[in-house]
Amino acid sequence: MIRLLLPLLILTAAAFPAAAQNTQAPEAAPSPAIAADQVSDSDDRAIAQRIRAIFAQIDSLRAIRVDVRSGVVTLTGSVANAGDGDRAEAIAARVAGVVTVENRIDRDLAVDQNLTPALGQFGADMRALLRALPLLGVAIGIALLIGALGYLLAGRDRFWRWIAPNIFLAELLQTSVRFIFIILGLVAALEVLGATALLGAVLGGAGVIGIALGFAVRDTADNYVSSLMLSLRQPFRANDHVVIEGKEGRVLRLTSRATILMTLDGNHLRIPNSTVFKAVILNYTRNPERRFDFDLGVDADDDPIEAMRVGLAALAALDFVLDTPKASAVIEQVGDSNIVLRFFGWVDQQHTDFMKGRSLAIQATKAALEGAGFALPEPIYRLRFDEGTPLPLTRAGGSGAGQRKPRAATPGGDATDTRPESHIEKLVAEERAEGGENDLLDESKPVE
Template identity: 50%
Template sequence: MRFIRFLVALCLSLPAPALAQALPKLPTASPSASASADAPEIAAQPAPDEDARLAARIRAIFDEIPALKGTGVRVAAGVVTLTGQVPDEKTIQQAEAIATRLNGVVTVQNRLERNLDVEKNLNPALSGVTGRINGFLRALPLLGVAIAVAVVVGMLGYALARQSRLWERVTPNPFLAGLVATAIRFVFVVAGIVLALDIVGATAMLGAVLGGAGVLGLAVGLAVRDSIDNYFSSLMLSVRQPFRANDNVKIDSHEGRVLRLTSRATLLLTPDGNHLRIPNATVFKAVITNFTTNPQRRFAFDYAIDHEADPCRAQAVALETLRNLDWVLDEPKPGAEIADISGSVQVLRFNGWIDQTRADFGKSRTRAMEAVRKALREAGFVAESPEYRIHLDHEPPQSSAPKSAGQATVDAEDVAPDHHMDRMVHAERGADVEGKDLLDSRRPTE
């Protein structure tokens, strides 16, 4: 503690200059020093003819520039003063920039003013327009050559695109052939434009044009994305071929005969004879059932018998009846099963297979149901309703028909396919009202 008091007393007893020398000097930042750190140093004693040399040099430069010719230049102690009138603000900035770049110039006082005289400002503008017109006239032959080259290249692309037979051989279907032809035309047209711009020396414009086209294409694509989706769905359907013409198909809940596949929609002929147009985007995403691809098709129907009846005997009678029908195939064999035994009845389910090339599905199912019902009724199995019934008598229900199992015989011609729908489809396709059909019978279906 005494040592600290001794040091404080010693510092207070020293004079101010000695104290200032004893303390360490701290670095300080000077705004003016930092501002002028990058500026060139000013000579303390310039050369005797420095100002005249700078003035002569600046005047010589200005005399070579038409807009600065005749501008007043005065140099004193390295300070350049510019006076006079110039055509525009750009020239004023140019004069100051030139004077500043000379070595030995301390600063520039720019007192140049823009000349607002009508004649002085109108003549350069008219001269510029005249010069552009003359330049355009001189470039007309080169421009004509560039246009001719672009037209020739584009016509070559169109000539190649018209070779429809060639592209149909290369591609799997007409729709894809048309797409290839369109792509060829586009490529040749763009190549012709690029060559024309290269000839006239304006290739830099191509980047701006392509950039603008890209932005415009993105905006248009977002606006018509549903149409684009339908377009690509048409392409995929034409390549994958999920059905043939005149196939009986079910697309989601819509059923009918396929008339044609166009670039926009799939056209069906409904059983009522109406035209049903489904967008290809919907068809591509839908669940498609094709009833024509496999000629063998199974039909099924239910028959309810009394709860106390023997289901095995009823199945035997029904299966024997189905096997005796001419249009029911032996392989696969007809089948029978108990579908439900809850409630007051037993529900039996019977099925059989037919060849759709020889028998109509609807007719076959109807005739089979009639034959089985007749045989079961003759065997004593009366069709029952699934509702509960109250019997006032205790006697079992009697069948009015004899209980012997009869053999049902139905003429096979009654189930022959009806070809009126085939004739309607053939007539519709022959009319060719929808343009080219994208379905190709030579290609395999998916």
């Protein structure tokens, strides 16, 4: 039984490839050719008549002569446009029974043959334009009407400033409304003209140009967005004493392009808003209480704890030094010849100028330490003398030797006046009162 089934299985396996070959998809049929009077033979005369009949229906191909021999088509004559010769060759090649096409068509360079068709086409275009003028006028009128409506709506300054948090954002919204209505007017005009397909090409080209311009004006766009964010966040107020990227001054105004400071020297400083938005901003005005510090050294043999007690007592005696937080002191460094002490104190900048207060605090602490017998040592230098080098000798003088310079009297008057300097603040207030560029700082908005 097995011997009978084995040959049967082998024959069945061999039959499957043949069946698969027979079930393959048929090849794609070639594109249908132009029939020559619906005849099946490739008669040269029928082919020539068919090609001449086709050329007779095309004005630019009527002058072409056709000769057919054994299925080979030869085209002769002249045409005004080189493209017409290629067109005639392509048409002849599609006729059934054509083996190949010999293109011997020459370009006719005669002025009348080339100028007359161009003038005729130009005249036809002008006539078509004249017929389309009424429709074109209607389309332009619709576009202008929609654009004017957009400008009218965007011109309502009071409305946009009511819905926007600041002037800068209101102007941005107004510009966006104008642009949107212009696009809507253009779309409506093209819809009337039946050329909406042109809009896609225009917008596509505008998108590519926009990307290129975006890379070209990247810094300008960055600065514009930074201006918008600063106007919303309000990081400082006018007349605040700030330090931005190492630049110190009082805030004059925030414009759509830059933050303007008045330096402590009375000069104008413009910082791009992109720099301000990314910078670390130090604001001395937000918290009026500010800490100062300074270093003083005492002799290495002195008691540093006692020196700190004396110095802190001197700071506490100053009326401009705040009691809370209290003044403090630490041992900053122990050197070969001295011990460096660092003192800390707090002042209220609304009533005390920071630099003046610090200066008087240093003077008072130094005087207290010297009055308590603490020496403020001078630096010690070690000198080496080479052998055989004579030392310069000076004769010890009379009055200058061994005498100590008398201590200067305690300063008074303007030197002890710690009131804040208000000249820069007045200059800022006067310039802000004069107006100028639009200020994006808004006192009614919360500060970040």
